């Protein structure tokens with residue numbers, strides 16, 4: 001069995017104690033960190049999601065898979081986020097109100113940080129007014145990122161962007177949205193400036209928006 005498949009299985013079945021060793025072995029075998037992330041760990045989360053949808057696994061299994069993935073990301077972090085010296089600006093990011101998913105948001109934050117931004121991570125379940133307060137507290141901030149993983153929390157994207165507009169801050173910041181159920185169409189609907197499908201794309205779009 002390839003090491004990547006072993007990593008995928010370990011994340012899928014929540015083998016948190018094994019993940020660090022498996023990743024170190026995969027790296028020693030020459031597998032690139034980005035393949036371990038995408039083909040191993042992110043693919044595993046997709047399988048877990050499909051199994052949850054079909055009733056084969058439940059919330060506790062999703063949770064232990066998520067914890068295993070987080071542990072794995074920590075091993076890869078130094079390899080994926082080689083920080084750049086240039087300061088690209090401040091990027092405020094958070095998962096929108098009602099939504100507790102943070103793995104994707106954390107990966108986006110990591111890649112954006114490695115693209116030279118100072119990242120202010122507001123965490124999960126972030127109310128619209130918290131985004132507004134954070135922008136006000138950081139008047140140099142030009143970029144805001146909103147992550148949403150649930151179809152039920154997509155309206156929170158809208159509410160957050162509305163709150164930023166109502167606070168008179170909409171012209172000050174460009175807003176990027178992303179997350180599994182989000183598309184360019186939804187980004188347009190909620191009035192965002194940009195959509196990114198994955199963390200690497202988010203980092204390159206952030207650089208374009210900041211230019």
Ligand code: B1M
Pocket residue numbers: 042045046047048049050052053059060062063065066093098099100101102103104105107108144145146147148149150151152176177178179180181195196197198199200202
């Ligand atoms: Co939940 N969950 N979950 N979950 N969960 C999903 C999202 C789901 C698709 C599973 C399914 O049914 N197939 C489903 C949503 C269905 C829907 O709305 N259409 C779902 C559900 C239903 C739920 C609950 C409601 C379950 C329940 O309680 N009955 C509940 C909701 C809790 C809440 O938020 N209020 C719930 C809970 C949880 C856990 C807490 C157990 C756990 C999260 C743990 C954590 O994050 N700390 C969890 C997990 C792990 C998942 C799945 C299995 C994996 C999510 C993940 O981490 N993916 C997920 C299934 C799936 O996504 N296929 C599922 C890996 C991650 C790297 O990908 O987050 O997509 P992703 O991020 C990507 C891109 O989307 C993008 O870049 C990232 C990296 O490439 N991206 C951005 C993300 N944010 C971005 C922001 C950007 C740009 C790009 O700009 C700012």
